[in-house]
Amino acid sequence: MTPTATFRISPRDFELANSIVDVIRRDPSLCTEPVCVDVRDGNVTLRGTVSRYAAMIATCAAAEAVPGVCGVTSDLTVQIPGPLRRTDDEIRDAALAALKWKACLPPGSVNVCVRDGSVTLLGQVDWSYQKRLAEQVLEPLDGLTSICNKLCVSDRQVEMEVLRRIRTALQVAAQAQADAIEVEVRDGTVYLRGRLPCISGRAVACSAARGHPEVRRLCDELHVTT
Structure with a gap:
């Protein structure tokens, strides 16, 4: 089943929905996913099921990249097919390896909890980019259904960001x-x-x-x- 668009919508939304569907269909990794695209006043809702968590992220990104889209809401459900299923322990081991070798995070800095394919990240990292990177390196893992990123950023990062915000505010006031x-x-x-x-x-x-x-x-x- 290929992605489809709803039809009882305005001509502009109909054209936008078809553009999103075309983008999804042209992507070899997404073209077979049964995704339904609904557009109302430029706001996109994606419905259906996908076979991998990475496919859900990629589908949302593809929709967001289409000119004219005001916002994207995902009602997609990840349903892992048999050959891609993994136990929670297997997913946790793969996640820890990805965090170590791909995100280059020190062992023990991030605690990974997995339940029914859903991953929760706990712990603290030094910089905000590391928090984002930790999630990104896990997205392609087989068997994954969702990621809940609860990593905290160190006080040093927060101090720098607060100082930058203060400087920006003072510059705006001075201007x-x-x-x-x-x-x-x-x-x-x-x-x-x-x-x-x-x-x-x-x-x-x-x-x-x-x-x-x-x-x-x-x-x-x-x-x-x-």
């Missing part, structure tokens, strides 16, 4: 303050006008203006608002 200042120059005299939210911003603006070698006089007409 907003700079945009609020009107600058006029007449015969070497600089006139600063506008409204700023704090005294420190006013002081910085005046100091920067005075520091220009061609500025002979500064006329501060800025106002600080609370």
Whole structure:
């Protein structure tokens, strides 16, 4: 059975659904999966069953890559065929090997729990990319039905991300303050006008203006608002 699209939809959604189906059919690893594509106002819902967890991930990625798609919801179910089935212990061993040799994570840093083909990752990694990588290297494993990634990222990573967010916020605030200042120059005299939210911003603006070698006089007409 090949992927199909629903038909009682608007012409635009119908065209979008067919485009998604065409993309899936052209992929040799997905063309035989019985996937149904439903589109409503550009929002895609994928239904049906797939034979591998990797096929479910690839199907969603294929739909998301089609121009015009607003969002993708997966109602796909992974049903492992007999030849690809593995015991939970076999899946766990394969997962640990993949984490060690493909994700290059130190042994013991990630705890792998498997129940009925569903994998849960527990533990802590140093960087956020390692958390993503740990999940990615497990996706192709045979017998896998789902992945629940509960890995935590170290405090060092969080500190760096929080600092970056603070710097970005300060840059945005500084840009907003700079945009609020009107600058006029007449015969070497600089006139600063506008409204700023704090005294420190006013002081910085005046100091920067005075520091220009061609500025002979500064006329501060800025106002600080609370």
